[in-house]
Amino acid sequence: MKRLIILLLVFTAVFLSGCTVDDPGYGNVRLIDDTGTVYGVKQIDGKPRVSCMDYLYDIAEGNVTGHEAWSKIGYNPNVGTTQETVWSYSTEYVFPAGEMQMEVVSSDNTKDIPAGTGCLGVTIYYLDGNFVERSEVVELNGTTPVLTTHNNLYRINAFRCSNVGTDGVPAGNITLRGAGGGTVYSYILAGYTRARNIVYTVPEGKDLYITSIMWSCADAAKGVRFINQANYDNIPGVPRSFFLPYHETTLYNAAFYRELEMPTFLPEHTDLKVSVISTQAGAMADVALRGWLEEN
Secondary structure, eight states: OHHHHHHHHHHHHHHHHTEEEEETTTTEEEEEOTTSOEEOOOEETTEEOOOOSOHHHHHHTTOSTTEEEEEEEEEEEEEOSSOEESSTTOSOOOOOSSOBOEEEEESOSSSSSTTOSSEEEEEEEEEOTTOOEEEEEEEOOTTSOEEOSOSOBOEEEEEEEEEEOTTOSOSSOEEEEETTTOOEEEEEOTTOSBOOOOEEEOOTTEEEEEEEEEEEEEOTTOEEEEEEEEEEETTTTEEEEEEEEEEEEEEESOEEEEEEEEEEEEOTTOEEEEEEEESSTTEEEEEEEEEEEEEO
């Protein structure tokens, strides 16, 4: 009786899934498509890849080929009454117009130096003019600017300390800017080990899916408007030379978290930023975005 019930369950599963049974005695199952062609099942260590956990957890654990977890955080310590970007430099971010050489400099000349106790080196994660992912390590020399070895920096996706002394944090503000003292493209506040910039460009060969958003602002006397923007128009599905809003909210000394029912899709080469504007100067703003990158 038990064997009969098992066989009935197997045949029911086969009927519903489009499978065939090679050996009813052992319940050996093949998968076939609508043309009758047998196809395989992805495996991990010889076991069929069937996930019983949240899809994003699987991505975070590295179980989904061609996918990687993605996150960005941003902090603006002094939001003004005109629109600016959520990054620690507290201005409207300007993307580079083309590939260039850049330089790194600290505002401290006592600890952020070779053999110092502050930040000794940083890593720049960037895209070149073809949107290919690259990186470079730069060793600091205090208030003396240090040029990057490469001159093909086009989009800065991350900027963080790679080597610190006994203090564990930079003593000064660490600036990444155009060679010769040009426009600032990333910025690490003193006492922190990474740039908190909600500025990102989707690399070549990848698509970005944003799944959750957190906005917050502090200062009881000020209201802050948040605008998530990208230079991609999702209706015709084409890139634009200007930014379009995707998510927006206004907060008054509060925090708001939202999981997106449908992930926001941004294709390769898309520029993303979060802008803010306050009713009065001096508000603080934090933003966090989460999602995944997928090979296209």
